[in-house]
Structures are given as C-alpha cells and as structure tokens.
Amino acid sequence: MTITMTIANLSKSFGGISAVEDLNFNIKTGDVMGIIGPNGAGKTTVFNLITGVYQPTRGTVHFKGEDITGKAPDEIVKMGISRTFQNIRLFRNLTALENVVTALDLHNPLYNLAETFFLNIPFVDNKVKRAERQLREKAAYYLELAGIADQADKLASSLPYGLQRKLEIARALALEPELLLLDEPAAGMNPEESIALAKLIKEIQVRLKLTVFLIEHHMDLVMELCDHLYVINFGRELAEGSPEEIQANPAVLKAYLGEGYKRA
Amino acid sequence: MLSFISPYYQSVAILAMINAVSAVGLAVFTGFTGLMSLGHAAFIAVGAYSCAIATKIYGLPFAVGLLLAGLIAGLTSLVIGIPTLRAKLRSDYFTIATLGFGEAIRVLLENLSITSGARGMPGLAHYSTLLPTFIVLALVVFFTRNFIFFRYGRMAVAIREDHIAAEMAGINLFKVRLRSLFFSAVCAGVGGALMAHHVRFIQPNMFTNVQSTLLTATVVAGGMGSITGPIIAAVIFAIVPEVLRVAEMWRLVAYGAILVAIMVLRPQGIMGYREISLSGMIRFCRRLVGTGPGSKGGTAP
Numbered sequence: 001m002t003i004t005m006t007i008a009n010l011s012k013s014f015g016g017i018s019a020v021e022d023l024n025f026n027i028k029t030g031d032v033m034g035i036i037g038p039n040g041a042g043k044t045t046v047f048n049l050i051t052g053v054y055q056p057t058r059g060t061v062h063f064k065g066e067d068i069t070g071k072a073p074d075e076i077v078k079m080g081i082s083r084t085f086q087n088i089r090l091f092r093n094l095t096a097l098e099n100v101v102t103a104l105d106l107h108n109p110l111y112n113l114a115e116t117f118f119l120n121i122p123f124v125d126n127k128v129k130r131a132e133r134q135l136r137e138k139a140a141y142y143l144e145l146a147g148i149a150d151q152a153d154k155l156a157s158s159l160p161y162g163l164q165r166k167l168e169i170a171r172a173l174a175l176e177p178e179l180l181l182l183d184e185p186a187a188g189m190n191p192e193e194s195i196a197l198a199k200l201i202k203e204i205q206v207r208l209k210l211t212v213f214l215i216e217h218h219m220d221l222v223m224e225l226c227d228h229l230y231v232i233n234f235g236r237e238l239a240e241g242s243p244e245e246i247q248a249n250p251a252v253l254k255a256y257l258g259e260g261y262k263r264a
Numbered sequence: 265m266l267s268f269i270s271p272y273y274q275s276v277a278i279l280a281m282i283n284a285v286s287a288v289g290l291a292v293f294t295g296f297t298g299l300m301s302l303g304h305a306a307f308i309a310v311g312a313y314s315c316a317i318a319t320k321i322y323g324l325p326f327a328v329g330l331l332l333a334g335l336i337a338g339l340t341s342l343v344i345g346i347p348t349l350r351a352k353l354r355s356d357y358f359t360i361a362t363l364g365f366g367e368a369i370r371v372l373l374e375n376l377s378i379t380s381g382a383r384g385m386p387g388l389a390h391y392s393t394l395l396p397t398f399i400v401l402a403l404v405v406f407f408t409r410n411f412i413f414f415r416y417g418r419m420a421v422a423i424r425e426d427h428i429a430a431e432m433a434g435i436n437l438f439k440v441r442l443r444s445l446f447f448s449a450v451c452a453g454v455g456g457a458l459m460a461h462h463v464r465f466i467q468p469n470m471f472t473n474v475q476s477t478l479l480t481a482t483v484v485a486g487g488m489g490s491i492t493g494p495i496i497a498a499v500i501f502a503i504v505p506e507v508l509r510v511a512e513m514w515r516l517v518a519y520g521a522i523l524v525a526i527m528v529l530r531p532q533g534i535m536g537y538r539e540i541s542l543s544g545m546i547r548f549c550r551r552l553v554g555t556g557p558g559s560k561g562g563t564a565p
Contacts, residue, residue, distance in 0.1 A: 051432060053428070072431075072436075073431040073432055074431055074434045074435060074436050074437075077432060077433065077434040078434050082432065082433075083432055085428075085429065085432075089426045089428055089429035089432075090425075090426070090429065091421065091422050091425035091426060091429065091430075092425055092426070093421075093425060093489065093537055094421065094425065098418070101418065102418050102419070102421075102422045102430075102433060103433045103434075105415050105418060105419065105433075106433060106434035106435075109415075110415075111414075111415065113416055116410050116411065116414045116415060116416060117407055117410050117411065118410075120410040120414065122406075122409075122542070123542075128410075128414055132414065171433070175433060175434060
C-alpha cells in the first residue's frame with residue numbers, strides 16, 4: 001500500500017485566528033478520501049494549503065515522498081495535483097472546449113514561442129495548426145469523460161450550474177493529475193444528481209487510476225464514494241476512519257451529522 | 265506610388281495605421297491579459313526617440329531603427345514590469361504604477377542631452393509613407409494573431425478570466441503577464457518610431473498621459489479581447505477629428521461624445537470578444553448568396 005500524500009502538523013492562522021491546527025493524515029494511493037466537517041471547519045483552507053494558495057504557518061505537506069510545502073501553485077500543479085473550486089472559477093468568456101485546451105497546454109507543449117510567431121501562417125497547414133487540432137481532440141476526450149461532450153462550443157458562462165461543475169472537473173483532469181482535489185463537486189445538486197455525480201467520479205477515478213481527495217456536504221455522495229474519511233471541526237481533527245466507522249462515531253454524529261442520522 | 269491619393273488623405277490614413285499599431289499592442293495587454301496601463305505613451309516615446317536617434321544621429325536605415333525602437337521599448341517595459349508584476353500588483357494598483365512610470369520617462373526625455381531635452385528633435389526623414397506603414401501594421405497584426413490566438417495567448421486570456429484558476433492550471437502569472445507587457449511595449453515602440461518619421465518632429469510633451477489615456481480609450485472602445493475592434497476604433501478616432509474640422513472646437517467635444525456613446529450603447533466595445541476574420545467574411549459572404557453552410561460569420565479565427 002503506497003501513500004500519495006502525507007499531511008503532518010498542518011496549521012494555518014490568519015492574524016490571531018487559527019483556521020486549521022495540527023492536522024495529520026495520509027491519503028493512500030488509489031483511494032477516494034473525503035474530508036468532512038461543518039461550515040467553517042477549515043476544509044477549503046486545507047485545499048488551499050495543499051495547492052499553495054496559502055503558505056502554512058506550521059507543518060508540512062509531502063506528495064509522493066517529496067516536500068511540497070511552500071511551493072508556488074503552478075509548480076504544484078506540474079507535479080500532479082489539480083483541483084476544482086467551491087465557488088466555480090471557470091474561464092467564463094471561453095467555450096467549454098477552450099477551457100479544457102488551456103489546461104492541456106501544461107503537459108502538452110507541442111510548439112514553442114518562435115514557432116507560433118514565425119511558422120504559423122494563415123491558410124497554410126503548419127505545425128502549430130496541427131498541434132492545435134490535436135489539442136482540441138484531446139480536450140474533447142476530457143469533456144466526454146466528464147459527460148459534457150455536447151457542450152463543447154458553448155461559452156462556459158452560459159452553462160447551467162451543474163454542468164459548470166462538470167466542466168471544472170474536465171479542466172482539472174486535463175492537467176493530467178495523479179491526485180485530484182474536488183471542492184464540493186455536488187454543491188447545489190439534488191440527491192439524485194449527486195448520486196449520479198458520485199458514479200461519474202468513481203468511473204473517472206477507476207479509468208484514469210486517480211487518487212481523489214474531496215470536500216463534500218452531501219452525505220449520500222460521501223458514503224457512496226469515499227473509502228476513507230477525515231473529519232474536522234473548528235480546524236481540528238475530530239475523527240478518522242471508514243465511512244461506516246464515521247457514521248457510528250458519537251462525536252461526529254454530535255458535531256456534524258446531527259443526532260439520529262441514518263443512511264438514506 | 266499611390267500618388268493619386270492626395271497627400272492629405274494619405275496623412276490621415278498613415279495616422280490611423282500608426283494608432284492601430286500601438287492600439288493592437290495595448291489590446292494584447294489590456295484586452296487579452298486583463299491589466300490596464302496608463303503609461304503606454306512612455307513606450308511610444310522611447311520607440312520614437314530610439315528610432316529618431318538611430319536614423320538621424322547614427323544614420324542607420326529605417327528598418328533597423330524600427331527594430332531598435334521595438335527592442336528598446338520592450339526592454340524599458342521590463343523596468344516597470346519586473347518589480348510590479350513580480351509583486352503581483354493588479355488592477356488599480358498596477359495602473360497607478362504605470363501612470364507614474366509614464367511621467368518619469370517623459371521627464372527623463374526632457375532632461376537627457378541625446379534627446380535634445382524639451383526642444384525636441386526636428387528635421388526627421390519622412391520614412392513613414394503609406395506603403396511602409398501598411399507593411400508594418402500588417403506584420404504587427406500577423407504576429408499579434410499568432411501570439412494571442414494560440415498557446416501563449418491562451419495563458420494570458422486565462423489570467424484575464426480568472427487569475428487564481430489560471431495559476432491552478434499551472435500558469436506562471438508573472439511570466440505570462442510580463443510577456444504580454446513586453447509584446448505590447450514592442451508594438452508601442454514601433455508605433456512611436458512610425459510616428460516620429462511621419463510627423464518628422466518629436467518633443468517630450470507629445471507623449472503625455474493624455475496620449476496614454478487616448479490609447480487605452482481606443483482599446484476599450486474597440487472591445488476587450490479583440491484585435492480587429494481596436495483597429496476599427498483607431499481608424500475612427502483618427503478620421504473623426506479630420507471629418508469634423510469644419511466644426512472647429514466642437515470636434516474635440518464630438519470625440520468625447522463618441523466615446524461616451526460607445527460605452528453606453530455597447531459597454532463591451534465595438535467588437536468585444538469578437539473578431540472580423542478573413543475566413544469569417546468568406547463564410548458571411550457565402551451565407552449571403554446562400555451557398556455555404558449557415559455558420560455564424562465574423563467570429564473568432
């Protein structure tokens with residue numbers, strides 16, 4: 001059993017307020033791991049610390065044995081970690097396909113600056129145009145994976161909310177990650193939609209052999225999808241275990257699920 | 265050549281094309297990368313002086329002067345770009361910094377001996393005639409298109425759209441923003457060089473913040489995220505004051521009124537996020553005669 005990510009003593013405070021404190025956990029390779037906790041517990045802060053948006057006050061993040069604490073976001077993405085956002089952040093004035101192509105550029109530098117300036121002559125087939133066609137085909141594959149192939153030419157801003165979330169997933173996949181971080185992928189979805197999304201995420205995870213780390217409030221999706229759960233409350237670790245263990249944990253039930261929660 | 269066009273019309277056309285060269289450059293920076301500059305007159309000035317000094321004092325050919333103008337203006341942009349963009353200054357903070365930089369360059373030109381200070385440099389050769397100016401504009405548009413609608417421009421557009429998501433897509437904000445600034449400064453420098461050899465006299469007070477502001481207005485009125493939009497706007501803003509010469513002082517009022525009207529009626533600018541492309545026009549013509557597939561004419565390349 002190999003470990004993809006190790007979080008040790010991770011802490012972050014803003015001014016005098018401690019957002020997360022002394023978090024310790026491992027993400028096993030090939031797992032779908034969930035992090036749950038009430039609103040304001042610090043879940044998104046954990047994502048921001050992993051991806052380099054924030055620098056931790058204390059503690060370390062290791063990815064595949066390498067210390068990535070303090071690295072810039074673009075370097076961390078290159079190493080194989082990509083994410084989606086709770087408050088959707090798409091390139092709104094671009095089409096769905098262009099959103100994905102932009103992400104593909106990272107690992108597919110098919111031509112350089114000089115080539116794009118000097119070789120790329122209009123109405124003449126050239127290396128740049130061939131590369132662009134190749135990228136668009138590849139982008140279409142990722143849209144299909146996320147189940148939105150038919151939306152390729154629509155502007156990202158014109159897509160309904162649920163499809164925008166799927167487009168964010170497609171864009172994150174195009175960054176060819178080993179570890180995919182999903183920040184509330186089912187936000188705003190009804191129970192049937194979130195179960196369908198859980199199936200889709202599972203399918204993608206198996207197909208691309210990904211490790212997934214996700215934040216979610218929909219317990220149906222969490223219980224359906226996750227192999228392992230980490231629970232935080234007020235920025236501190238509350239519990240860790242399999243979904244079954246977490247459901248039976250009295251402290252978790254009290255803090256988060258509400259007393260008397262039963263699996264749907 | 266082209267002597268059948270009266271010198272007056274030639275002069276208006278040349279001015280329009282020169283404005284377009286600088287406007288296209290700024291469009292890359294403002295319309296595609298999403299940063300506002302109010303100091304681009306500085307790069308125009310550096311280009312104008314570099315080329316004037318190269319041709320008049322060192323007797324170099326105009327083409328070399330143009331290249332030097334672009335290069336030196338580009339290098340000048342790094343002076344302001346590296347510290348501000350590394351600090352990730354954005355929106356109004358960055359804009360204020362460019363404002364200060366533009367003034368600093370102008371004051372510098374007024375006090376250097378090689379630029380003859382405030383007296384300026386008269387008697388420059390008349391190189392920016394219709395054909396050379398057109399060729400330079402065509403090249404600038406060609407390079408801009410190759411830059412902005414493909415891989416490198418895509419990174420810039422991603423930053424304009426959402427800089428956090430762009431960073432999470434592995435895009436280095438500093439590098440890409442600086443690249444756009446450099447490109448736009450090169451264009452502004454080339455525009456300045458053309459201007460110097462069109463007006464044939466340059467002086468630091470030709471390159472004030474008013475010129476920077478007008479250039480930004482041209483890009484915004486032409487449309488963010490468009491190359492052809494700012495070109496159209498540059499042409500309009502060159503022609504309107506000429507057409508309205510009969511109205512004397514009212515022409516400047518009309519100039520402002522047109523700007524207000526564009527922003528009120530079309531806040532996205534004349535061509536916001538759209539282009540007029542050759543292939544788009546061909547599709548449009550086909551649709552008019554009813555032969556081709558009914559596609560949406562006149563959008564992206």
